[in-house]
Amino acid sequence: MRNKERPIPTPDRPNFYGRRGSRPLKDSRKALVDTLLPKIGIRYPEQDGVDPKSYFDSTPDQLWLEIGFGGGEHLAGQAQANPDVGIIGAEPFMDGVGSLLRHIDERNLTNVRVVADDSRPLLYKLVDACFDRAFLLFPDPWPKKRHAERRFIGPRNLALLARLLKDGAEFRVASDDMQYISWTLQHMHNHPDFEWLAEGPDDWRTPPHDWVKTRYEQKALRQGKKCNYLRFLRKPRAA
Numbered sequence: 409m410r411n412k413e414r415p416i417p418t419p420d421r422p423n424f425y426g427r428r429g430s431r432p433l434k435d436s437r438k439a440l441v442d443t444l445l446p447k448i449g450i451r452y453p454e455q456d457g458v459d460p461k462s463y464f465d466s467t468p469d470q471l472w473l474e475i476g477f478g479g480g481e482h483l484a485g486q487a488q489a490n491p492d493v494g495i496i497g498a499e500p501f502m503d504g505v506g507s508l509l510r511h512i513d514e515r516n517l518t519n520v521r522v523v524a525d526d527s528r529p530l531l532y533k534l535v536d537a538c539f540d541r542a543f544l545l546f547p548d549p550w551p552k553k554r555h556a557e558r559r560f561i562g563p564r565n566l567a568l569l570a571r572l573l574k575d576g577a578e579f580r581v582a583s584d585d586m587q588y589i590s591w592t593l594q595h596m597h598n599h600p601d602f603e604w605l606a607e608g609p610d611d612w613r614t615p616p617h618d619w620v621k622t623r624y625e626q627k628a629l630r631q632g633k634k635c636n637y638l639r640f641l642r643k644p645r646a647a
Contacts, residue, residue: 431503433502433503433506434506436510437503437506437507437509437510438506440506440509440510440513441502441505441506441509444509444512444513445505445509445522445524448512448520448521448522449521449522449523449524450463450496450521450522450523450530452525452529452530452533453530453533454533455533456533457533457534457535458533458534458535459534459535459538460494460496460521460534460535460538460539461494461538463494463496463521464494464519464521465518468492468493468494468519469492469493470490470492470493470494470540470541471493471494471495471496471538471539471540472486472490472493472494472495472496472539472540472541472542472543473495473496473497473498473527473531473539473541473542473543473572474486474495474496474497474498474542474543474544474545475498475527475542475543475544475547475560476498476499476527476544476545476547476548476560477497477498477499477504477508477545478499478501478504478507478545478546478622478623478624479504479507479508479622479623479624480497480499480504480505480507480508480509480510480511480512481507481511481620481621481622481623482543482545482620482621482622483495483497483508483511483520483543484508484511484512484515484517484520484620485620486618486620487512487515487517487519487520488515488517489618489620490519491518491519492519493519493540494519494520494521495519495520495521496520496521496522496523497520497521497522497523498522498523498525498526498527498530499522499523499524500524500525500526502524505522505524508520508522509522528565528568531568531572532568534572536571536572537571537572537573537574537575538572538574539572539573539574539577540573540574540577540578541577541578541579541580542569542572542573542577542578542579542580543579543580543581544560544561544579544580544581544582545580545581545582545622545624545625546582546583546584546622546624546625546628547559547560547583547588549583549585549587549588559588559591561581561588561591561592561595561596562595563595563599566595566596566599566601566602567599570599570601570602570642573642574642575642575643575644575645576641576642576644577641577642578605578639578640578641578642579602579639579640579641579642580616580637580638580639580640581637581638581640582615582625582635582636582637582638583635583636584624584625584628584633584634584635584636586636589636589638592638593638596638596640600643601642601643602640602641602642602643603640603641603643604638604639604640605639605640605641606638606639611639612636612637612638613634613636613637614637615635615637616637616639619637
C-alpha cells in the first residue's frame with residue numbers, strides 16, 4: 409500500500425513534528441473533550457486579520473499566549489490568578505489537552521481558549537500586536553543535531569511572535585536543557601525585536617514571582633536538573 413502523501417507545507421501551514429496521539433484518554437477526560445472542548449476550542453480560521461479577543465465571551469483586559477501547554481498546570485494557574493486576562497493555549501498532544509480541560513472544569517475557569525493542535529496555523533491569521541505576554545515552557549528540545557531546525561525558537565517563528573506581541577510585551581522561555589537554552593539565547597540575541605531582561609544570574613536561575621510550576625519542570629527538579637527561566641522584552645516598534 410502506498411503511503412499517504414503529506415500536504416505541501418506553506419508559511420501558514422508549516423510541517424508539524426511531534427506527537428498528537430496518546431494512549432486512550434480516561435473516561436472523564438474523554439467526556440470533557442467531547443463536551444467542553446467544543447465550547448472553548450479554537451478552529452483554524454480561513455480569513456486573515458482575526459482579532460483573538462473575539463474568541464472570548466467578554467473582552468479581556470489583556471491577552472496571553474502559551475505555546476505547547478503540556479499538562480496545563482501553568483496555564484490553568486495563570487488563568488485562575490488573572491481572571492481579567494484571556495489566555496489562549498495550544499497543545500497538539502491530546503493527553504495534555506485532556507489534562508488542561510480537567511483543570512478548567514474543576515476550577516470553573518472562563519478565561520481560557522484552547523487550540524488542540526499546532527499553534528502556528530492560527531497565529532499566522534491573527535492581527536498584529538495582539539498579545540501582551542507569551543510563554544514557551546519546557547518545549548521538546550529536539551536534542552539531535554539533525555533535528556535542531558524543528559525547535560520552535562528560530563528566525564521564522566520569532567518573526568511571527570514579534571509581529572503578534574505588543575510593544576513592551578514579555579516572552580518567557582523555560583527549559584532544563586542547556587543546549588536548548590544556549591540555542592534560544594543565540595537566536596534571541598540575533599533577533600532585532602527582542603531584548604533579554606536579565607541583569608544578573610538570579611534573573612535566569614530563579615523563576616518570576618508569579619510562576620506556576622509545570623509537571624515537566626517538577627520532574628526535572630526531582631531528578632536534580634537545573635531549570636533556566638528566560639524573559640525577553642518585545643522592543644518598541646520604530647515610529
